[in-house]
Amino acid sequence: MQTKRSTYQNRWLPYLLLAPQLIITLVFFIWPASQAVKSSVERTDPFGFKTTFIGLENYAQILADITYLNALGRTAVFSVSVTLLSMGIALLLAVCVNRVLRTSKFYTTLLVWPYAVAPVVAGVLWWFLFNPTIGLIPHLLDWFNINWNHRVSGTQAMILITIAAAWKQVSYNFLFFLAGLQSIPQPLIEAAAIDGAKPFKRFWSIVFPLLSPTTFFLIIININYVMFDTFGVIDATTKGGPNQATMTLVYKIYNDGVVGLNIGSSSAQSVMLMGIVLLLTFIQFRFVERRVNY
Amino acid sequence: MASITLEGLKKTYSGDVHAVQGIDLTIQDGELVVLVGPSGCGKSTLLRMVAGLETITQGTLKIGHQVVNTLEPAERDIAMVFQNYALYPHMTVYNNLAYGLKNRGFKKEEIKKRVHNAAKILEIDDFLERKPRRLSGGQRQRVAMGRALVRDPKVFLFDEPLSNLDAKLRVQMRVEIKKLQRRLKTTSLYVTHDQLEAMTLGDRLVVLNAGKIEQVGTPMEIYSRPATMFVAGFIGSPAMNMVPLKYIQDIDNKNLSLNLPAPTDTLGIRPDAICLSPPESPHLTIEATLELFEAAGSESHLYIRLANSEQPAVIRTNGQPPQHEGEMLRVYVAHEALHPFDSRTGKRTD
Ligand SMILES: Nc1ncnc2c1ncn2[C@@H]1O[C@H](COP(=O)(O)OP(=O)(O)O)[C@@H](O)[C@H]1O
Numbered sequence: 001m002q003t004k005r006s007t008y009q010n011r012w013l014p015y016l017l018l019a020p021q022l023i024i025t026l027v028f029f030i031w032p033a034s035q036a037v038k039s040s041v042e043r044t045d046p047f048g049f050k051t052t053f054i055g056l057e058n059y060a061q062i063l064a065d066i067t068y069l070n071a072l073g074r075t076a077v078f079s080v081s082v083t084l085l086s087m088g089i090a091l092l093l094a095v096c097v098n099r100v101l102r103t104s105k106f107y108t109t110l111l112v113w114p115y116a117v118a119p120v121v122a123g124v125l126w127w128f129l130f131n132p133t134i135g136l137i138p139h140l141l142d143w144f145n146i147n148w149n150h151r152v153s154g155t156q157a158m159i160l161i162t163i164a165a166a167w168k169q170v171s172y173n174f175l176f177f178l179a180g181l182q183s184i185p186q187p188l189i190e191a192a193a194i195d196g197a198k199p200f201k202r203f204w205s206i207v208f209p210l211l212s213p214t215t216f217f218l219i220i221i222n223i224n225y226v227m228f229d230t231f232g233v234i235d236a237t238t239k240g241g242p243n244q245a246t247m248t249l250v251y252k253i254y255n256d257g258v259v260g261l262n263i264g265s266s267s268a269q270s271v272m273l274m275g276i277v278l279l280l281t282f283i284q285f286r287f288v289e290r291r292v293n294y
Numbered sequence: 295m296a297s298i299t300l301e302g303l304k305k306t307y308s309g310d311v312h313a314v315q316g317i318d319l320t321i322q323d324g325e326l327v328v329l330v331g332p333s334g335c336g337k338s339t340l341l342r343m344v345a346g347l348e349t350i351t352q353g354t355l356k357i358g359h360q361v362v363n364t365l366e367p368a369e370r371d372i373a374m375v376f377q378n379y380a381l382y383p384h385m386t387v388y389n390n391l392a393y394g395l396k397n398r399g400f401k402k403e404e405i406k407k408r409v410h411n412a413a414k415i416l417e418i419d420d421f422l423e424r425k426p427r428r429l430s431g432g433q434r435q436r437v438a439m440g441r442a443l444v445r446d447p448k449v450f451l452f453d454e455p456l457s458n459l460d461a462k463l464r465v466q467m468r469v470e471i472k473k474l475q476r477r478l479k480t481t482s483l484y485v486t487h488d489q490l491e492a493m494t495l496g497d498r499l500v501v502l503n504a505g506k507i508e509q510v511g512t513p514m515e516i517y518s519r520p521a522t523m524f525v526a527g528f529i530g531s532p533a534m535n536m537v538p539l540k541y542i543q544d545i546d547n548k549n550l551s552l553n554l555p556a557p558t559d560t561l562g563i564r565p566d567a568i569c570l571s572p573p574e575s576p577h578l579t580i581e582a583t584l585e586l587f588e589a590a591g592s593e594s595h596l597y598i599r600l601a602n603s604e605q606p607a608v609i610r611t612n613g614q615p616p617q618h619e620g621e622m623l624r625v626y627v628a629h630e631a632l633h634p635f636d637s638r639t640g641k642r643t644d
């Protein structure tokens with residue numbers, strides 16, 4: 001075995017090169033996270049004059065709060081729907097593009113565009129499309145006698161944020177699925193064709209199982225995305241409404257902390273959210289990954 | 295059981311790549327025909343057209359009496375062994391073998407019977423519950439064979455199935471494939487670029503060059519009467535010596551008294567047809583310099599240059615060199631061992 005090791009003349013150079021990444025992590029992740037942990041065990045009065053240590057009281061409070069538990073359930077539904085929808089569409093697109101790949105640089109580029117769009121812009125875009133008064137989609141739905149108004153209907157509001165959040169993630173999933181499909185050797189598919197498997201059967205019995213490492217990876221990424229990164233989409237479309245119908249965990253953190261100025265509860269919620277995501281990721285690695293390796 | 299008939303089969307890829315340029319060939323029922331030729335000559339393309347994995351640009355393909363040009367691979371009742379085996383990595387050996395049977399709606403007991411039967415023939419019954427990842431190259435090869443034979447198809451197709459094995463295993467599997475084919479008598483088309491594999495395996499060989507057939511015949515027919523200079527050079531190792539007629543000087547017989555057909559300008563001489571002692575039959579006597587001696591165990595190779603012309607040639611013998619390197623020697627070639635060619639057309643002239 002040969003191992004390559006770079007050696008630096010100047011012993012500070014490696015640290016210097018690492019510094020930007022470390023500083024960014026420190027300033028934008030470690031420090032806020034530790035602040036959140038700290039303020040989750042404190043009570044601050046609304047004017048910020050006085051801070052008292054109260055232990056786990058904030059946690060006890062949110063766990064007893066029915067609106068928090070509702071948000072938790074809603075987030076679970078939202079995560080599963082967005083992940084299924086965006087991965088399903090991405091996989092369908094990837095399979096289509098993979099069939100004609102030699103001529104389809106064009107499509108590949110086109111399909112990646114949504115990823116370059118900022119969450120808020122994506123939100124605003126869907127807000128316009130679904131706008132009950134001026135939007136295109138309510139107008140079309142009207143023909144089918146469906147009355148679209150996500151400002152009134154909680155279910156419709158959920159559908160709206162699910163579509164908007166999923167759309168944003170389709171590009172990312174698509175790229176990974178396409179790469180995954182490309183790495184499946186063609187002779188395997190041909191062998192299955194000779195073995196009498198029709199295209200649909202071929203996909204489910206050969207292609208899909210071989211894609212499972214990619215699928216597993218994407219599930220983790222997508223759940224993380226839904227948990228943390230969908231704030232912008234919700235803020236630009238429904239702002240958690242109507243009547244809290246789209247109040248997910250991450251939006252509630254913002255709503256309680258920034259709008260409601262309840263810093264202690266908001267911090268406790270964000271620590272909980274981090275914990276939930278860590279736990280989910282851990283479970284997935286522990287129990288699911290074992291099944292996808294062959 | 296079925297014969298395979300190819301009539302004027304052509305394949306043109308987009309961008310004017312004429313991969314297969316009009317092949318006429320009949321493979322008899324139960325025969326093992328080997329397609330052999332250098333890399334890129336269109337062997338795989340031809341095989342894949344028979345399998346139904348490539349469309350046929352022009353011509354007719356029959357399996358038995360049925361024209362199968364437009365049938366799906368699954369409808370042709372063929373089985374194929376791929377170069378990299380193409381085993382399903384997420385399935386056990388058992389499921390790899392059973393997959394084709396399940397898709398065709400066989401009963402569970404029948405599948406079990408057939409898989410175990412095939413596994414026994416190929417001596418892979420101990421690995422049925424393993425995934426392909428945990429098998430050696432030779433074992434994977436057997437599983438790939440097993441997948442082909444459980445279905446008991448009309449035709450076996452092989453695309454360089456041994457080229458990923460090491461030399462020793464390759465010889466062993468070659469023998470097994472031949473035995474198996476003899477036993478099952480399934481019509482087989484086998485592709486390889488290895489002339490030795492082709493010679494030893496095939497009932498008949500089809501030598502392919504640049505998308506066209508150069509010669510069809512039994513291994514011995516092709517070896518002893520190559521129809522073109524290409525075949526002469528491709529089949530046999532070391533390759534046949536090709537000597538321009540004008541460089542051959544018979545020192546016993548100054549006015550070369552050979553009865554060669556008209557346009558001959560090149561003589562092909564197999565390395566083992568050049569002798570170090572004069573044969574009984576009429577022969578040429580040629581002077582040459584010994585350049586290099588190469589001992590390879592049971593045989594040895596002498597690299598010589600003909601006197602006056604510097605034309606190089608190889609001799610295969612099983613003895614010791616009569617001279618030291620750099621010295622002159624006399625070599626003898628029986629008249630009947632000469633292969634006359636016309637280098638302008640590349641064809642044999644007698
Ligand atoms: N899908 C394809 N598109 C274009 N050209 C191809 C394709 N497949 C093979 N070819 C060309 O056809 C010729 C024959 O290829 P192939 O049948 O694979 O040769 P072999 O198996 O004898 O090595 C080669 O010149 C190759 O480049």
Ligand SMILES: [Mg+2]
Pocket residue numbers: 337338339
């Ligand atoms: Mg090939």
